[in-house]
Every structure is written in C-alpha cells, then in structure tokens.
Amino acid sequence: HVALFAEDQARYVLTCKREDVPRILQAAEAAEVPTMQIGETGGDALKLAEVAVIFLDTLKESWQLWLASFMEGEV
Numbered sequence: 001h002v003a004l005f006a007e008d009q010a011r012y013v014l015t016c017k018r019e020d021v022p023r024i025l026q027a028a029e030a031a032e033v034p035t036m037q038i039g040e041t042g043g044d045a046l047k048l049a050e051v052a053v054i055f056l057d058t059l060k061e062s063w064q065l066w067l068a069s070f071m072e073g074e075v
Helices: 019-032 055-072
Strands: 045-046 052-055
Touching: 019 052, 052 055
Parallel strands: none
Antiparallel strands: 045 052
C-alpha cells in the first residue's frame, strides 16, 4: 500500500497512451530518472501488474468519503 500510494516529493504516477510508453521510458533513462511501468488503466479498473486490481468505483468512493470520515473521527 505505501509503496504504491504514499505521497512523496520524489515519486509520481504518470499516465499516457500505450504507444508513448517506450518514448517516455527512454527519455527518463536518458535523464537518469528511475522509472517503472506499474500497470495499465482503462475499462473499469486500475491493473497494477501482478500486484492488484483496483476497481474505479472503489477508488471513487474512497476519494469521495475520506474527508467526511476523517472529520467525524472515523479515520
């Protein structure tokens, strides 16, 4: 969980078209920026390689409800 979703000033998630992946990875390598492809988006889920499948409805619900839960002391 932390490795995939923790916030850090040196860690970013980028989405792009499938055909742009090689060009982006090559540019990052040329700039000595460590990168890895962690999965694919599309359809109804975020597929993180062989780690997990997270359904977009679940992500949306979590995003929408977290602040209310936090303010009520539930988190």
